Amino acid sequence: WLRGNIGCECLEVPPVETANLSLSLFLSLLQVILACNSGPALNDVTYSESLFVTERIAATDAIIRAALKEEKLLLVQTGSSSPCLDLSRLDKGLANLVRERKTDLVIIEGMGRAIHTNYYAELKCESLKLAVIKNSWLADRLGGKLFSVIFKYEVPLK
Secondary structure, rough: OOOEEEEEEEEOOOHHHHHHHHOOOOOOOOOOEEEEEOOOOOOOOHHHHHHHHHHHHHHHHHHHHHHOOOOOEEEOOOOOOOOOOOHHHOHHHHHHHHHHOOOOOEEEEEEEHHHHHHOOOOOEEEEEEEEEOHHHHHHHHOOOOOOEEEEEEOOOOO
16 A cells, blocks of 8 residues: 555555556646667667557556556657667657647656666656666766766756
C-alpha cells in the first residue's frame, strides 16, 4: 500500500489504483509521443513490438485505450535500428509530428541514445536525458562510477 497525506487525513490506496490515477492524470494533461527503434538493436523495443504490446494493454486498460483513441498517446518509429540515436536522421514522420504538436519536452533514454550520441545535443525545447552508465571508460570520462545514473535536465537558451 502507498500512503499519502492530504491535509490531516491519511489516504490509503492500493498501488494499482495509484498507478492508474497517476496515469489518468498524466494523460489528461499531456500528449505523449512514444518513439521506438524501427528495427531491432540489442534489447531495445522495436516499433512493431510496441504496437503489439500497447494493443494488448489497451484491451484491458481503459486509460490507455482512451489515450490511444484520443491520440493523446501516439506510437511512432525513430527511423533507427541502433542503440544510438542520430537526431539528424530521425524518421521524417516523427520529425513532422514533433513540430506539429509543438513538443515542449523530449526524454531520451538509454546509454547509447542519451549519452553516446546526444549528451551534448542542444535541443530547442526542454530535454531530459536518462541513462545508467554501463562501461568503465565512459564512467571515468564523465567523472562518475560504473552503474551511476545520469539524469540530465536541460532548458534551452532563449
